[in-house]
Amino acid sequence: MKKLKPGKNNREERMNFVEYWADYVRTHPDEEWSRQQNLLIDSQITTARNTDYLIPKKRK
């Protein structure tokens, strides 16, 4: 697998990582990439649950 190339600006940096990660997903078992991906996704859900108090309890 190709090494990650640093970008010249934020946009290029992001796209380089997108390409790097997509190649990783394609060439690695589902369990391996999803274990890493779930850390990111599950942390969002946990954060959302912890901010439940922000939701009004009654809505019309």
Add this chain to the structure above:
Amino acid sequence: MEFVSRKVIQLDKLISELDRLVFKFVKVLEKHADYVIVSGYVSILFGRARATEGVDILIEELSEAEVNVFYEDLTNNGFWCLNSGDVKDIYSYLEDGLAVRFAVKGSSIPNFEVKFARKRLSVEALKDVLTVVTRIGKIRVSSIERQIAFKRYYLKSDKDLEDAEHIERVFKGHVDKEKINKYRELISRDEKT
């Protein structure tokens, strides 16, 4: 992940909390309407390293009575509508071509953005479907070509362009470029009307 057939993908990923919520919602939805998941969640399902606040779902058109039954089933299964608690409003939004959002009671994200498939491109999306078989069941998502074309030629934000790139690279060797171009033409015609 691997193509079991042209329209079926076997995905052996570990299930995230987001996946569990999506499957929970779809389990209710599929009893009431034909559906297809489009946009961001499809990229995430196929490995994109990002989260999302909303899961976009196109459904076949339903009558007010059918929406009523669907809404009741959703509320009985722990969901609420962020736009209104009155099914008349919910139906009216859908009828006007707007999306309505549902989430697990007590939270607003992630949510499920449901819209009637009305425009020709949306109606076709309901037919051009990939079935993804996971450890917790099956789910219907838009074809990878439609996904790429919409992200790259219609939505076009940095995030969407990244999603399109991700999908195209992950499915290298399985992407029908001619089909992407056909969608591109349809999108361009649709934008002009």
